[in-house]
Amino acid sequence: MSNLNLLFRERIGFPINKNITFEDLDIILEKTAKTIPFENLCIMSKNTSELTKNNLINKILHKKQGGLCYDLNAILYLFLLENGFQATLFRGVIYNQAKQEWNSIGKTHVAIIVKHNEQRFLVDTGFGGNLPLKPIPLNGEIVSSDNGEFRVKQENSVHGDYIFFMKLKYKDDDWKMGYAFKSNETINDVTALNEIQKIIVEHDESPFNKKPLITILTDSGNLTLTDTSYTKWIDGKVYKKEVDKKSFTDILNKSFGIK
Secondary structure (H helix, E strand, C coil): CCHHHHHHHHHHCCCCCCCCCHHHHHHHHHHHHCCCCEECHHHHCCCCCCCCHHHHHHHHHHCCCCECHHHHHHHHHHHHHHCCCEEEEEEEEEEECCCCEECCCCCCEEEEEEEECCEEEEECCCCCCCCCCCCEECCCCCEEECCEEEEEEEEEECCEEEEEEEEECCCCCCCEEEEEEEEEEEECCHHHHHHHHHHHHHCCCCCCCCCCEEEEECCCEEEEEECCEEEEEECCEEEEEECCHHHHHHHHHHHHCCC
């Protein structure tokens, strides 16, 4: 067993010697979402590294940090390859719900397509609190998990031929667009994602270079920490409090496991 395979299993608490099948992806996605936080602390501290296999292993599996979509889905992609899956990465354009328009900074979301029994599925562990905890078939079928309903429809847009939709539990009454992507524009080398990291780090309209953001799913909802507030979603109820520099550090350590 490779170092990456062993360390990833240890990080998310998945049995070391178990042979992983497609049916196990539900468990892996849920464990990953509840163990590895979505966060931009390296960007805020100006301490990013080149995206390579070794650097991803060091950051997420040795140092036990989190990351953004290009970190989280890249390490999951490498793990899936290690376990015999037919997987590729792709780039997508996120739909800005607040502005009701596609993000102007381009294809900065990264997710995974897994092929199984001649059918393609979207797999995503890097979309903040909007994670589908199961593979989503690219045929419009609605898939339900503990945190909501999800589907991928073949629908043409200026940014591709598929759109990922979500309806989050306790939060959404109607379907919302998540991101669009071209299913035939795939990536097989994680170093190609450095272009995306550069945009996220440097672009004036990047949503992740302004202030710290850390979020993670829990059994009852999710936790979100910024430099000014700490929010808990517990069974549909929201609990929010202000934070200062000291409490930010304490919460980061105790609730997200980041030192």
